[in-house]
Amino acid sequence: MIPASGSYRLANARVHRSLTPGLAAPFDADGFALVELTVADGKIASVVAHAGSKAQAEAVDLAGRIVLPCFVDCHTHIDKGHIWPRKPNPDGTFMGALNAAGADRAARWSAEDVARRMDFSLRSAYAHGTKAVRTHLDSVPPQEEISWPVFEAMREKWRGRIDLQAACLLGIEGVRDKAWFERLAKRVAAAKGVLGVVTYMVPDLEELLDQVFAQAIEHGLDLDFHADETDDLAAVSLKKIAEASLWNGFEGNILVGHCCSLARQPDLEVLDTLDKVAKARLAVVSLPMCNLYLQDRRNNGTTPRWRGVTLLHEMKARGIKVAVASDNTRDPFYAYGDLDMLEVYRMATRILHFDHPVGDWPRAVAATPAEVMRLDGAGTLAAGGNADFIVFKGRSWTELLSRPESDRIVVREGRAIERQLPDYAELDELMVE
Numbered sequence: 226m227i228p229a230s231g232s233y234r235l236a237n238a239r240v241h242r243s244l245t246p247g248l249a250a251p252f253d254a255d256g257f258a259l260v261e262l263t264v265a266d267g268k269i270a271s272v273v274a275h276a277g278s279k280a281q282a283e284a285v286d287l288a289g290r291i292v293l294p295c296f297v298d299c300h301t302h303i304d305k306g307h308i309w310p311r312k313p314n315p316d317g318t319f320m321g322a323l324n325a326a327g328a329d330r331a332a333r334w335s336a337e338d339v340a341r342r343m344d345f346s347l348r349s350a351y352a353h354g355t356k357a358v359r360t361h362l363d364s365v366p367p368q369e370e371i372s373w374p375v376f377e378a379m380r381e382k383w384r385g386r387i388d389l390q391a392a393c394l395l396g397i398e399g400v401r402d403k404a405w406f407e408r409l410a411k412r413v414a415a416a417k418g419v420l421g422v423v424t425y426m427v428p429d430l431e432e433l434l435d436q437v438f439a440q441a442i443e444h445g446l447d448l449d450f451h452a453d454e455t456d457d458l459a460a461v462s463l464k465k466i467a468e469a470s471l472w473n474g475f476e477g478n479i480l481v482g483h484c485c486s487l488a489r490q491p492d493l494e495v496l497d498t499l500d501k502v503a504k505a506r507l508a509v510v511s512l513p514m515c516n517l518y519l520q521d522r523r524n525n526g527t528t529p530r531w532r533g534v535t536l537l538h539e540m541k542a543r544g545i546k547v548a549v550a551s552d553n554t555r556d557p558f559y560a561y562g563d564l565d566m567l568e569v570y571r572m573a574t575r576i577l578h579f580d581h582p583v584g585d586w587p588r589a590v591a592a593t594p595a596e597v598m599r600l601d602g603a604g605t606l607a608a609g610g611n612a613d614f615i616v617f618k619g620r621s622w623t624e625l626l627s628r629p630e631s632d633r634i635v636v637r638e639g640r641a642i643e644r645q646l647p648d649y650a651e652l653d654e655l656m657v658e
């Protein structure tokens with residue numbers, strides 16, 4: 226369907242208002258418009274409203290199929306991905322995940338093991354239509370010395386297909402070893418990475434956050450936190466991050482993931498936190514599939530009663546940048562997943578109500594994470610940008626989000642890619658106990 230030449234016109238393509246900045250077209254109630262999309266030399270030459278009901282002779286008629294820009298996945302853990310067969314989560318809880326993943330890391334995460342699983346994950350993401358991925362890298366000693374060089378090599382290997390970024394991952398208590406944390410920040414800076422920590426309520430949280438901000442400022446790093454991945458009402462580290470950002474005068478980008486406890490707190494507490502998050506210009510990413518899996522798991526024969534996700538609607542209404550992302554894939558934190566951002570968007574629509582109206586929620590898997598990750602031009606369809614987009618079968622939200630769309634066409638720099646998902650059997654030899 227997509228001409229191999231890399232230069233062509235697609236007629237009757239259905240695009241969404243939220244992802245086509247500046248497009249003057251008659252949008253319908255769902256935010257869609259039919260356009261003619263011209264591709265030349267791997268770039269989008271123009272996106273213009275479709276003039277008539279019939280495609281012109283030389284154009285490819287997409288017959289109203291939805292075209293979205295390639296996805297941007299801003300929160301993943303591809304260093305952990307696919308260890309499930311050798312290290313399942315024994316009870317499906319957060320602590321079960323932490324302990325299982327920690328034991329597997331200590332026993333099995335050689336450079337080769339990490340590299341092979343990472344490459345497997347990236348092949349899946351690419352085949353599903355993702356063009357940029359941020360991964361966290363477990364960076365507790367001695368893993369940082371193994372995983373960061375693997376990441377640097379993997380980023381080179383995938384350059385031009387997936388923009389790969391990495392953020393270090395360690396519990397906030399790891400920052401207490403000041404000399405080691407300074408060395409880690411230097412290592413992250415050398416790899417042009419992002420400084421990341423997991424925050425939870427410890428007595429010296431404010432002091433430790435100050436050290437994190439000090440290192441980010443010294444090395445010119447953006448920040449990426451895991452915060453409050455719990456139903457504990459007392460978990461308010463999101464607010465503490467916003468306060469620390471304000472009093473440190475931080476000017477870089479900050480992305481905060483999870484923030485589950487916020488959804489359990491009383492309104493006054495929530496409002497105060499959201500005011501500070503907006504003022505500090507924090508961006509928030511929700512991980513709906515992993516949160517649904519780990520949160521409210523009681524293991525006492527009762528049914529989970531909340532969805533685990535944070536307050537994205539309230540955040541967006543205040544102008545806070547919000548995204549959704551894959552998080553873990555087939556590891557103790559989430560037993561399933563394949564880095565398919567269409568699946569993430571479909572699940573987010575159900576879990577977080579990204580519908581009625583859809584509004585500009587599609588930005589949460591494309592344009593917004595691209596801004597947070599400083600990827601100019603990614604996540605939108607606009608003249609002058611790379612012709613990186615996905616052609617789906619669906620012609621409406623209900624068609625798009627009701628099937629897996631396994632036969633979607635992924636176009637990169639104007640050409641349809643070969644969409645080969647890696648075979649799980651490739652990893653079998655890494656899974657032997």
Ligand SMILES: O=c1cc[nH]c(=O)[nH]1
Nearest residue numbers: 302305451515553558
């Ligand atoms: O959700 C989480 C939290 C910490 N580490 C992970 O790998 N996933």
